[in-house]
Amino acid sequence: MNPSLHRLALAAALALLPLVNFATEPEAEAPAPAAAAAPAPAAEPPKTFAEALQRAGVKLVAGPVKVALGKIAEFSLPAGQHFIGPDSLDRYYEVTHNMRSGTELGVVVSPDDWVLIFKYSDSGYVKDDEKDKLDAAKLLAAMQEGQVEGNKARKERGWDELRIEGWASPPHYDEKSHNLTWAMNLSSSKDNHKGIWINQSIRLLGRGGIMNVTMVADPESFATAAREVDGLLTANFSYAQGQRYAEWKQGDKLAAYGLSALVLGGGAAVAAKMGLLSQLGVFFAKMWKLVVLAVGALGAAITKLFRKITGSHPTEEK
Numbered sequence: 001m002n003p004s005l006h007r008l009a010l011a012a013a014l015a016l017l018p019l020v021n022f023a024t025e026p027e028a029e030a031p032a033p034a035a036a037a038a039p040a041p042a043a044e045p046p047k048t049f050a051e052a053l054q055r056a057g058v059k060l061v062a063g064p065v066k067v068a069l070g071k072i073a074e075f076s077l078p079a080g081q082h083f084i085g086p087d088s089l090d091r092y093y094e095v096t097h098n099m100r101s102g103t104e105l106g107v108v109v110s111p112d113d114w115v116l117i118f119k120y121s122d123s124g125y126v127k128d129d130e131k132d133k134l135d136a137a138k139l140l141a142a143m144q145e146g147q148v149e150g151n152k153a154r155k156e157r158g159w160d161e162l163r164i165e166g167w168a169s170p171p172h173y174d175e176k177s178h179n180l181t182w183a184m185n186l187s188s189s190k191d192n193h194k195g196i197w198i199n200q201s202i203r204l205l206g207r208g209g210i211m212n213v214t215m216v217a218d219p220e221s222f223a224t225a226a227r228e229v230d231g232l233l234t235a236n237f238s239y240a241q242g243q244r245y246a247e248w249k250q251g252d253k254l255a256a257y258g259l260s261a262l263v264l265g266g267g268a269a270v271a272a273k274m275g276l277l278s279q280l281g282v283f284f285a286k287m288w289k290l291v292v293l294a295v296g297a298l299g300a301a302i303t304k305l306f307r308k309i310t311g312s313h314p315t316e317e318k
Contacts, residue, residue: 050082050109056095059088060109069105069118072243073204073211076236082109103212114217114225122209124253125245128173130260136170139263143184146264161189168198168222171263177234178205178245180259183226198222200229203262206239207248209255210262 046052050060061067063077067085077083084092084107092107093100101119108116144164151161168183183200187193196219204211213233217225239245257265 048111049113049115050111053082053084053092053095053109056091058084058092058095060084067106069211070120071240072105072120072206072209073237073239075106075108075118075238077108078232078236080111083107084109110225110228112225112228113221114215114229116229117214117216119212119214120209121212123257124209124255125207125248126205126210126255126262127258128175128178128205130258131173131175134171134173134260134263136167139171139260140164140167142264163187163189163193165193165196169200169226171259173259179203179233180205180262181230182263183222200226201263202229202233204233204237204239205245206243207245208243208253211237211239 046055054060060082061077061084063081063083064079065083066074066076067083068074075083086104086106089100089104089107092098093104103119103121105118105120107118110116147162147164154161163186165185165187168185169181171180171182173180180203181200183198186197186199188197198217198219200215200217200222202213202215204213215225215229
C-alpha cells in the first residue's frame with residue numbers, strides 16, 4: 001500500500017478506538033497529506049492493424065481456425081492472422097469508410113499489414129476460353145476511360161479523385177487453379193498523384209460463380225505479400241464440395257461474360273461505383289506508427305485520423 005494511504009488508514013482506525021487518558025501518552029503525530037494521484041498513463045498506440053480494429057469495436061477471430069465463407073467456400077486461417085466475419089463486417093466497413101455491396105463474406109487481416117476481402121458473385125460458370133486472349137493494353141485503356149465517371153461520383157461525396165497509373169501486374173490466368181489475377185498501380189488527387197498504391201484483384205472461379213478477392217498492400221511489401229497470398233489461397237482456400245470449377249455439369253448456369261469482362265468488372269465498372277482504390281491496409285499500417293490513439297477516442301475520431309494522416313478516406317474495391 002502507498003505509505004501515505006497506509007498512514008491515513010491507520011489514523012482512521014485509531015479514531016474508532018475508545019478514548020484513553022492522553023495526558024500520559026505522547027501526542028500522536030499528524031498523518032502526512034496524501035500524495036496526489038499520479039496521472040493515468042497514456043494509452044499505448046496499437047501495434048498492429050488487427051489491434052487497431054479491435055479497439056474500434058471490430059470483432060476478430062484469431063487463427064488457427066477454419067472459417068466459413070458463406071455456404072460456398074471455406075478458408076483455413078493460419079496462426080497469427082485474424083478473420084472478420086459477417087457479424088462484424090458492418091462495423092469494419094463503418095470504421096474504414098468503405099461502402100458495402102452486400103456480397104461480402106469476410107476479411108482476413110495479416111500481421112504483415114496486408115488485407116484480403118472476400119466477396120462472392122453467383123453469376124454462373126465463367127468459361128476460360130479467353131485465357132490466351134487477354135489483351136492487357138486494351139483492358140487498361142478501357143479501365144482508364146471508365147474511371148472518369150467514377151471520379152465524378154467520388155467528388156460528389158467529397159472524396160479524392162483516383163487515377164489508374166498502370167499495371168502493377170497484368171492479368172494472368174492460372175489454368176490449374178482457375179484463378180484470374182491482376183494488380184493496378186493507383187494514385188490519389190489528395191497527394192497530387194505522387195504516391196502509388198497497389199490493389200490486387202483475384203478471381204477464384206467456381207462452378208456457380210466467382211469468389212472475388214481483393215488484396216491490399218503498400219508498394220514496398222506488395223511483391224512479398226502477393227507471393228504469400230498466392231500460396232495461401234492455393235493451400236488454404238477451397239470451394240465446398242459440389243461448388244468446384246471442375247464439378248460443372250451440362251445444364252448449370254453459365255455466366256454471360258468471359259475472363260476479359262471479369263477484369264473490366266474489377267476496373268471500369270468498379271470505378272463507376274467509387275470503389276476503385278483500397279488503401280485501408282496502408283492507412284492503418286501508417287496510423288499506429290504516426291498517431292497515439294487513446295482507447296476512448298477511437299469511435300468517430302477514426303474519420304479525423306484518416307483525414308489527418310492521408311488527406312482522404314480509405315475506400316475499397318467493390
